[in-house]
Amino acid sequence: MAKELKYADKASQELFNHSRKEQVPIVWDRYADMQPHCGFGELGICCRICSMGPCRIDPFGEGPQVGVCGANADTIAARNLIRMIAGGAAAHSDHGRDIAHTLLLTATKSEFDYKIKDTDKLKAVAGIYGINTEGKDPKEIARELAEKALTEFGQYKGYVKMTETAPAARVKLWKDLNILPRSIDREIVEIMHRTHIGVDAEYKNLISQGLRAAIGDGWGGSMIATELSDILFNRPLIQSSQANLGVLKEDHVNLIVHGHEPVLSDILAMVAMDEKMIAKAREKGAKGIVIGGICCTANEILMRHGIPIAGSFLQQELAIATGAVDAMVVDVQCLMPGLAYASSCFHTKLITTSPKGKMPDVQHIEFKEEKALEIARQILEITIDNYSARDKKKVFIPQHTEDLVAGFSTESVFDFLGGKYRATYRPLNDAVISGRLRGAAGVIGCSNPNIDYEYGHIEMVKELIKNDVLVVTTGCNAISCAKHGLMKPEAAFKLAGKGLQEVCAAVGIPPVIHLGSCVDNSRILRVLANVVAEGGLGEDISDLPVAGAAPEWMSEKAVSIGFYFVASGVYTMIGHSLPVKGSPNLYKYLTEDIEKEVGGKWAFEPDPIKAAHMMLDHIDKKRKLLKLKPVMYEQSYKPAK
């Protein structure tokens, strides 16, 4: 119920107040209108899967304890929860499928706007799929790889190939537990089957299928999206840039790209640098063209082109409220339908581009890979033409940006610890073993108006780095960290513990490492696998002194991500609880007993400092089990005995 934003970056605070003044309804207003939220939904105990219902379980015990079909709170909450996994895994994996499709077109078409940019990576990934690359043309390798990847979505035998890149102990465990994904789509479909009326009623069995689909996301669909994007658009390059809405310019044409897939945004970024386009913008009286990204689109083009980030999920309407956005181009995921109304209050042209994501009464220019350049030019021309329609009196761009260094990848970041000529994870492992680093944490995920914007993200990350935990980040957490200056190398000296400072100083990295978009959480999985492979820190991911968190989660994708980290053996902390509290059995299973099976478990704690401390406790527990030395430097946080 935000009357004001107290914690958020300055640009968001100013635009929040500006939106109030201009009477543009934004996400926080709608959140306030929606209070109080329905308790049955919060607890996860309403079911509308069949039409004998809708049913709800009375959590206080007076009313019904089972639905019309006889399903109890455990069954209902577990069914609802794994349907969230299905939604999240479907979103990530369909993104992966689109990238694989683009790679196939690139490999098979003679005239095409995309090229294979990273042949080293192409060969490396082809190697995982058992493709012989010797003496072959990159296009031929790419065709074989794209076909193999696309086949994995619906194959009828075998297992999802890239799961094999997990540590051997982990793969064996998945096999033993029967949760190794057979194909990416199949596991999602099986969730829908099992949760249909009258199929699976055993909550642990339901969760087991949820785990299998989630592994198919993290080590399958998402990993395909990441690896094949690197082949098509290049591996991320370490570079400096800026973040926040202050990157928009009053005297420039401003185009916002928002959504997730890099296929269109990458081409748009290229076209915006075209001299002809810039000349056209000048004809209209603008000094140039600014492209800014929102959500994971921002992360994709930041890490490959250094294009500044305009903002995160909760800033999408604030961007429009600047009155300076000439067009906002969206593709899929995390696009608020509220954008349509916000843009109608200004001159901003909102353009949907994916056949999967349209909005009522919003201009739709369908994107096709075969005509990528042509469509990108068309969109940019519309944007430039719309510059003249901008009402200068309505323009309000808060002058706040923050510098950042981003563009790290599984291959670059930690190899850099060893220097260019002896690229290895050894120094990272040694830093942890010697106690210079306490451990590492992946802090990721959305933003949610149910918490003071960015308070969860920033306070948690600060507390972790203060205690010598190296933080890797993706998605909207990455954007918040950037806006709050945590991605500047000098942030280490202000905010990190002494051990982490030493590591940052030696390598020249910030204490918070930006690993990309939300499908790029698969990079974190790879980092974990590489650390295990480097040796000295146990045999499996569940042995590592690491933890994961999504302090301000909101999407089904976050649920799927959380589950694939838990399935991979990671202690996974989120702020607001999963909707399972109405089933105390399921709650206990997810937060305690599941650890005995997969080595990872869930934890829920809305207070970011307390949550960070619980993560530190877990990291210390793992250090103790590995019999590592005590951490090198006196810590501000005294761990629980």
Next chain:
Amino acid sequence: MDKILYINVETCMACHSCRLACAVAHSESKNLGEAILEEKKEFPRIILEKIEDVVVPIHCRHCEDAPCITVCPSGAISREDQESPVVLNREKCIGCQACVIVCPFGVIKKGADGKTLIKCDLCIERLGEGREPACAEACPNGTIKYISVKEVNALKHKKRYKVAIKQEMEEA
């Protein structure tokens, strides 16, 4: 009493949000996630009854001349003064159920322990904090409102005359 609980019987969606909020408001923790785990769980005081095709949330009306107070032999049901809600003190209740019999609205019911009786206290604790009853706050579409008699009448007038004016215009 100036303000009363006003129910619009035409708009209830039977979402049960009022019942959850009622149970939470009378719990120890006042927090849904914790309240459902408390050892002594609280049942909601408010009742949802489906009569024909209409679902009606039913509360204690906090009668000016409350028969439950008159009939209670142990002084368990009382009100501080004429402006206060009618409340039931479980410590004093002897479980004779006389109040259940005389209540014209059927709003006194058994609590979670199956023995003691409970009834709506108009969220007397919340009123003391300057907040409205939990059911009214929780209602997502304004079916339950905590408003003055004057405001209730104004709502009725508006509705009544809107219909009448519309009819007249259609005839003309």
